[in-house]
Amino acid sequence: MFGAKGISKHWFAGAFAIKLIAAFAMWFIYTNHYTDRSKADIFRYYDDAKVFQHLLKDHKAEYFKFLYQNKSTDEDVNVVLKYTNSWDSSNESTLFGSNKLIIRANMLLNLISLGSYGAHVIVFSFLAFMGLFWIFRFFYQQLPERKWLIFLAVFAFPSIVFWSSGILKESLAFFFIGLILNCGSYALKGRKPIPRTILVGLAFFLLFQTRAIIAMILIPLIFGYLWNSIKPQRRAFLPYFIMLFIAFSFLTESEKITGKDFYGILVEKRMAFEELSKDAQSTNTKMNIRYTADGYSIMKSVPIALINCIFRPTPWEANGLLMWAATLENILLFLMLILLVVFPISNIENKPLLWIALLFALANLIIVGLTTPILGAISRYRIIGLLFFLLAYVQLIDIKKILKQ
Numbered sequence: 001m002f003g004a005k006g007i008s009k010h011w012f013a014g015a016f017a018i019k020l021i022a023a024f025a026m027w028f029i030y031t032n033h034y035t036d037r038s039k040a041d042i043f044r045y046y047d048d049a050k051v052f053q054h055l056l057k058d059h060k061a062e063y064f065k066f067l068y069q070n071k072s073t074d075e076d077v078n079v080v081l082k083y084t085n086s087w088d089s090s091n092e093s094t095l096f097g098s099n100k101l102i103i104r105a106n107m108l109l110n111l112i113s114l115g116s117y118g119a120h121v122i123v124f125s126f127l128a129f130m131g132l133f134w135i136f137r138f139f140y141q142q143l144p145e146r147k148w149l150i151f152l153a154v155f156a157f158p159s160i161v162f163w164s165s166g167i168l169k170e171s172l173a174f175f176f177i178g179l180i181l182n183c184g185s186y187a188l189k190g191r192k193p194i195p196r197t198i199l200v201g202l203a204f205f206l207l208f209q210t211r212a213i214i215a216m217i218l219i220p221l222i223f224g225y226l227w228n229s230i231k232p233q234r235r236a237f238l239p240y241f242i243m244l245f246i247a248f249s250f251l252t253e254s255e256k257i258t259g260k261d262f263y264g265i266l267v268e269k270r271m272a273f274e275e276l277s278k279d280a281q282s283t284n285t286k287m288n289i290r291y292t293a294d295g296y297s298i299m300k301s302v303p304i305a306l307i308n309c310i311f312r313p314t315p316w317e318a319n320g321l322l323m324w325a326a327t328l329e330n331i332l333l334f335l336m337l338i339l340l341v342v343f344p345i346s347n348i349e350n351k352p353l354l355w356i357a358l359l360f361a362l363a364n365l366i367i368v369g370l371t372t373p374i375l376g377a378i379s380r381y382r383i384i385g386l387l388f389f390l391l392a393y394v395q396l397i398d399i400k401k402i403l404k405q
């Protein structure tokens with residue numbers, strides 16, 4: 001499966017090898033420099049699954065019930081929940097996904113891995129790699145002449161490689177997004193459309209459990225892409241605009257429709273993140289972004305949220321290895337944007353593809369900028385938006401003009 005015309009399979013094998021090296025580096029850094037496992041996501045979900053593993057000795061049936069229920073009817077069994085860090089997290093938000101899916105995934109893996117952390121890391125890294133490969137294939141099939149730029153964007157950008165190589169929600173999110181794009185693309189071409197459509201629906205359901213906000217952003221854009229595919233438009237942006245307008249109107253009236261205020265959830269998420277950083281006595285620089293739970297206030301904060309997400313931390317704000325790595329990457333992004341201004345492409349080949357990548361990227365980056373006030377966390381949470389920003393970038397840059405210079 002892992003191949004593309006004009007690219008040797010060795011390149012994909014090398015890309016996966018780099019992910020395993022990144023996974024080891026992540027384990028090494030967090031083991032030696034961030035020693036509180038209860039605060040490190042790369043350990044928290046795995047450790048919680050290990051807690052449940054104690055039930056296998058005397059309460060096997062209850063262990064399997066926790067794969068679909070949140071609490072046991074047996075209060076003696078529920079005692080195990082006191083020893084978990086993330087099963088009932090006070091900072092959880094239905095909009096931003098639950099911790100339970102990833103913990104349950106680790107619980108299932110425990111049955112065959114015997115609790116080996118390394119085995120879990122390899123499985124999660126491979127799932128992320130599969131998702132990234134499907135994303136690569138989705139764009140490569142429509143832009144084969146830009147295959148190497150797409151390959152570099154998907155498999156070689158530092159933060160994307162690093163933060164998708166561990167037992168993290170981002171690894172699962174990439175897998176589900178890739179599955180949606182790959183199966184959806186083949187279903188649209190009439191190749192086993194029914195089973196692939198079912199798979200797309202299942203992937204969306206699981207993506208909602210992992211990162212609901214990403215699924216909410218993707219749905220209107222998928223409909224816009226389908227509209228352009230079934231009935232091509234001269235103005236390819238128009239279907240996306242209509243779908244996003246409907247989605248934005250729904251979010252504005254979400255409290256009346258669903259009983260949950262979307263804007264209020266954004267404010268609560270930001271405040272919960274700030275409280276979490278206080279509890280952890282974080283030394284990372286904080287961003288003073290403030291808005292209230294109404295659309296106008298949030299729209300005013302969008303530009304600064306986007307700038308924060310793409311260009312910060314700056315060199316004078318960096319402290320620590322991971323912050324400096326993020327800073328260097330931001331400098332690279334800044335230089336790339338300068339190149340784009342100087343060498344833009346004159347004729348965009350596939351406008352529907354460009355718009356789905358660009359709008360998905362911007363929406364994700366804005367949400368991250370609005371809800372993540374800690375600079376040290378942005379480089380991780382932005383990687384999904386960053387990947388699609390890069391995939392839009394490779395469609396806008398005129399690489400031939402650059403090579404002629």
